[in-house]
Amino acid sequence: xxxxxxxxxxxxGGVGKTTAVANIGCALxxxxxxxxxxxxxxxxxxxxxxxxxxxxxVFDIIHAMxxxxxLRQALIKDKRVQTLYLLPAAQSKxxxxxxxxxxxxxxxxxxxxxxxxxxxxxxGIERGFKNAIVxxxxxxxITTPEVSAVRDADRIVGLLEAEGIExxxxxxxxxxxxMVKRGDMLxxxxxxxxxxxxxxxxxxxxxxxxxxTNKGEPAVLDGASRAGEAFRRIAARLEGExxxxxxxxxxxxxxxxxxxxxxxx
Amino acid sequence: xxxxxxxxxxxxRDKPRSKDLAKERLxxxxxxxxxxxxxxxxxxxxRDLAIACAKxxxxxxxxxxxxxxxxxxxxxxxxxxxxxxxxxxxxxxxRRGKMG
Numbered sequence: 001x002x003x004x005x006x007x008x009x010x011x012x013g014g015v016g017k018t019t020a021v022a023n024i025g026c027a028l029x030x031x032x033x034x035x036x037x038x039x040x041x042x043x044x045x046x047x048x049x050x051x052x053x054x055x056x057x058v059f060d061i062i063h064a065m066x067x068x069x070x071l072r073q074a075l076i077k078d079k080r081v082q083t084l085y086l087l088p089a090a091q092s093k094x095x096x097x098x099x100x101x102x103x104x105x106x107x108x109x110x111x112x113x114x115x116x117x118x119x120x121x122x123x124g125i126e127r128g129f130k131n132a133i134v135x136x137x138x139x140x141x142i143t144t145p146e147v148s149a150v151r152d153a154d155r156i157v158g159l160l161e162a163e164g165i166e167x168x169x170x171x172x173x174x175x176x177x178x179m180v181k182r183g184d185m186l187x188x189x190x191x192x193x194x195x196x197x198x199x200x201x202x203x204x205x206x207x208x209x210x211x212x213t214n215k216g217e218p219a220v221l222d223g224a225s226r227a228g229e230a231f232r233r234i235a236a237r238l239e240g241e242x243x244x245x246x247x248x249x250x251x252x253x254x255x256x257x258x259x260x261x262x263x264x265x
Numbered sequence: 266x267x268x269x270x271x272x273x274x275x276x277x278r279d280k281p282r283s284k285d286l287a288k289e290r291l292x293x294x295x296x297x298x299x300x301x302x303x304x305x306x307x308x309x310x311x312r313d314l315a316i317a318c319a320k321x322x323x324x325x326x327x328x329x330x331x332x333x334x335x336x337x338x339x340x341x342x343x344x345x346x347x348x349x350x351x352x353x354x355x356x357x358x359x360r361r362g363k364m365g
Contacts, residue, residue: 147287154295157338183282190288194295196337 001034005107005117006238007136009160011152013123015144016173019209019219021120022050023228024140026218027235029084033115036075038107039089040132041122042097048088052216053078062090065102071109080221085114095128107135116238125159133160139168140200145175145186154195169200171234176205177248188248201234202245203227296335307331314344323349 008021021037029035038061039047048054059074064087071087078084087110090097110117119136122128133139139160143153153170160168172191179185186194188202206227212219219228220235230246237243249255302310311331318324325347334341 147291150291151294151298155298158299180284183284186284186287190284194288194291 003111003114005136006138007119007133008140009121010142011156012149015149018046022218023220023231025118027220027232029081034083035116036085036110036114038087038119040119042089043094045089045091047120057088060088060090100134103131104135139165141168142171171201173203174205203230296333
């Protein structure tokens with residue numbers, strides 16, 4: 001197998017990187033792909049709890065890199081989606097514990113065993129960021145329609161290009177259709193006009209993301225979640241399908257009722 | 266407040282939309298982030314540009330504007346230089362004078 005290594009990054013923290021990794025990975029696995037999710041945020045382990053796998057960690061990424069266990073032993077197999085695996089971050093070490101060469105070797109090994117290797121990059125542009133991107137073929141940039149997040153995303157585009165990762169793809173997260181309609185939030189075209197990179201997906205601000213995170217179940221597993229639907233479409237696009245972007249129109253009264261009936265069916 | 270409500274009710278929109286401000290501010294800051302040039306360097310560039318133009322035409326340096334702009338991640342230097350008059354006449358008469 002010669003899988004694809006993708007890094008999910010944003011520069012700014014708190015824009016939804018970890019949620020995006022969990023959902024995109026889960027959606028790809030549900031399509032029958034073998035997926036490894038790697039938490040590259042050493043010292044700030046989070047992807048495990050978002051996925052609901054926090055109680056199953058025995059070994060972590062540092063154990064596997066230092067040869068204290070086999071890579072296979074550190075990979076946690078998800079019980080809901082058979083082809084989904086997690087390589088958890090170490091909680092006791094910090095980002096300096098990993099060398100770029102080690103990361104490159106690790107992603108190389110994972111690439112041989114999986115269709116997709118998705119790395120959850122730490123916030124910032126220091127050592128942790130450099131380690132996370134070193135073995136990646138492609139990058140997905142997550143941003144929200146806010147000036148700070150868009151500015152940081154732009155900086156990341158430049159840094160990725162400097163490292164030879166061309167044409168990163170953009171996901172705009174937490175769009176609020178009501179605010180966009182009032183002209184109080186940058187819309188999709190505004191963000192694309194500013195960043196000038198390809199759009200991979202648009203995700204509405206959705207409470208179901210918080211409730212699903214509370215439960216440790218990615219939103220893509222919830223058929224009624226709008227955000228879940230947005231992430232399923234992102235997975236389809238990564239697989240080369242030409243699917244329309246989720247409508248970001250503010251829902252009308254009748255639209256809400258229709259959606260409720262659709263979800264109940 | 267009553268006036269605000271009435272204008273809102275009548276659908277008047279004289280207030281600038283906050284997203285337009287966001288976009289404008291971002292465009293300016295990103296253009297400078299991308300080119301990574303210090304204000305001092307930029308001023309030097311502006312000055313040199315003025316000197317270069319002044320060699321050929323008479324310009325109004327005070328009214329000249331130079332800015333960076335970006336489109337599709339490509340940068341452009343946009344300069345607007347008001348020309349007060351050409352030096353062509355002075356140039357050619359001098360030459361004629363020499364010849365004569």
